[in-house]
Amino acid sequence: MGNAWWNLTLRFLLELAALLGLGMASWSISGETWRWIAALVLPLVAAAAWGTFAVLDDPSRSGRAPVPVPGAVRLVLELVILFGGAAGFYLAGHTTTGIIMALLILVSYVFSIDRLGWLLRQ
Structure with missing residues (x-):
């Protein structure tokens, strides 16, 4: 399940951006x-939640899983947080950023088809 270095970097940046987007949405609607x-x-x-709920032996996450979950559960968690962050930018008035982030999430997952298959088999 070798992801290219650029996709792993993109994924990490998207994770950070998702947290920022969630914070910005919380700020703007509260x-x-x-x-x-x-x-x-x-x-x-x-x-x-991202750091706690994981699939055992997931090589993209060092293999550790504080709370082991099935792959489908992990995938849903990832999608909710990542797309939630993109929606957060959108809701906070940063429409273009939200749309670009959503597109980059899709690109990352398209280039992670092997990981998606692995997750769904777990």
Whole structure:
């Protein structure tokens, strides 16, 4: 399951961007009182879920899985967080950024077909 270095780099950057997008959406749709809390908590919860729920022996994640889950569950988690971040940019008024991010997510997964197949077999 060898991913090209550029795709692994893209995936990492998309993960970071997703956290930013989730924070920006939380900030923009929350009321004055809850803005700071929401903008910090949602990305932290997403990052914790990303790092906690994993498939055993996933070579793209060092093989460790604090809470092992089936591959389909992991894939859904990834898609929700990544596309949630893209939607977050869109909701925060950064429409072009959200659209570009969504397209880059698709590109990354197209070039990760072997990983997608592996995940769905787990």
